[in-house]
Amino acid sequence: MDENHALYKTMLLIRRFEERILAEFSTGKLVGTTHTYIGQEADAAGIFSAADPDDVVFSNHRCHGHFLAYGGDPYRLAAELMGKVTGLVGGRGGSQHIQWRNFYSNGIQGGIVPVAAGMALAEKEKQTGQVVLVFIGDGTLGEGALYESLNLAALWRLPLLVVLENNRYAQTTPVELAVAGSMAGRFAAFGIPTWERETSDVLEVRALAGEALAHVRSGAGPAALILHTHRFMAHSKGDDTRPPEELARLRQFDPLTIHAARLSPAERDAAEAEVTAVLTDAFSRAASDPFPSLNTDDQRLTTND
């Protein structure tokens, strides 16, 4: 498949998946919470088109886009969000806590970074040649565990790529109220090189990610990829305090629109039809799957196993 077409389809899959999730929440078919990736699709699509399929990924609360771009099955993700036994982790984790192959996510800000550093140490010691990618946001810059980990990663020259997606809001708090100084400077303090760009163009992201990944894969130690992006929807569901005119203004940075210009109308229509078919099948199968039940023999608090 043509590269441009593939990137578009990945971004469209994420967009339509997330729209479907928000719709299901609004009609009460889904409960709990979610954090959509709408507006940031170019990051995941660009990065994973530049990464090796066997690289290790630690993602965060906003992980759906990363997972789908990694090659994850939308059906298993939908089932997980619905709490079904066929979900990625059998309904135990839900939206923020998934695991499949070399992909992991957790809902704790910052705490995943030292874990990713340890994974990178393991890959280095095992000489697998794999890079560990860990995804953080501007909000994560407030967490101390991040800086402990950057220090370790630099000291031990770990094959770790820290992807900082700055969507300019930590839940409702604008970056101006939460981040002092420079983002790149935080990595520079540890001697970690950064690749930084303000872009919603998937081709730019892919090129930049390719450079950063090549640096890490060469054995030169960790790197940071700082992508200034835009989140179009609420942090989770109903917690957007931004004025409507600002949200409307952000649409000029829509990564799908930017990249769509490189495809013919027929190609775009074909991608739309393909994604619709995949998601219709994924959500209908997931909806009819059974819920898990608790194995009462599995009371690990009271037994040795």
Next chain:
Amino acid sequence: MPTVLDSLNSALHHAMESDSRVYILGEDILDPYGGAFKVTRGLSTRFPGRVLTTPISEAAILGAATGMALRGLRPVAEIMFGDFVTLIADQMVNHAAKFRWMYNDQVRVPLVVRAPMGGRRGYGPTHSQSLEKMFLGVPGLKVVAPSALGDPGGLLLAAIAEDDPVLFVEHKLLYTRPLLEAGQGDLADFTLETGGEPFPCFVLRPPAPPHLTIATYGYNFELARAAALELMMEHEIFAEMVVFSQLSPFDLPPLFDSLVRTRRLLTLEEGTLTLGWGAEVLARAAEGSADRSANFSLRAARRVAARDLPIANSRPLEDAILPQVQEVVAAALSLL
């Protein structure tokens, strides 16, 4: 005579020698210093690539160990003073202990965190605590504590062999203690029963029908046995001692079997009294007593623990805050 320290140090040497996946990480663990309490002595000389000295970053130490464990290594992390486990709490509770179950048993996290706990050395409020109670009952986490009984090094090797995270609590005063065996020295009159694998529970049975059960773990077994000897010599009161190696989760049968014989329970720990280990042990005993299938009816129970205060630096104050042998004797007599 080998000490608990010798036993633990030999175990780490053996673990690293026999399994190249075992890595040690922690602060100031390189030779010639070999760790604040010397448990890691000699390791960095023999296995230089697999002994990683770290910055003062407890959260990163445990996070890195968790990531290593997820990706096929078997890390053993040292937290220099157990008081600093507060700094690893997020990594332990929301990452290491959670991953296996949260990820539907698709992953394992085989890591050991060694943490020297305990007071009685005049180290003051932030270097003397027994904070393991904060980690008891965390789903997915085992808490294990060696005593001078049995084989502390074997216990550590068993922890390293586990596929789930283990918090391994070492009381500082244990390090210089010689390994103990029943039937020897001041334990000559007691018989030892060892049950449960791989983290056994020890039951020390007195030479006459026992009047009460003293449940304890770790270094506080030293206080329990001093109290048991005094009760026997001075008062002709016989105490049976149940010494746990695995604090959480824990097996009830050894305790219940003892309570069938005594129906009186005294718990002894060095952590603070309120909502502590002894509270859970007493609750389980009370439930066992209320359960018609259990063969005992609990007559009396009591906890001896540290007062609910920070641990003072001044020795007389520290002694007044931490449990003492005379308190154990008095509490035992009050149960009869």
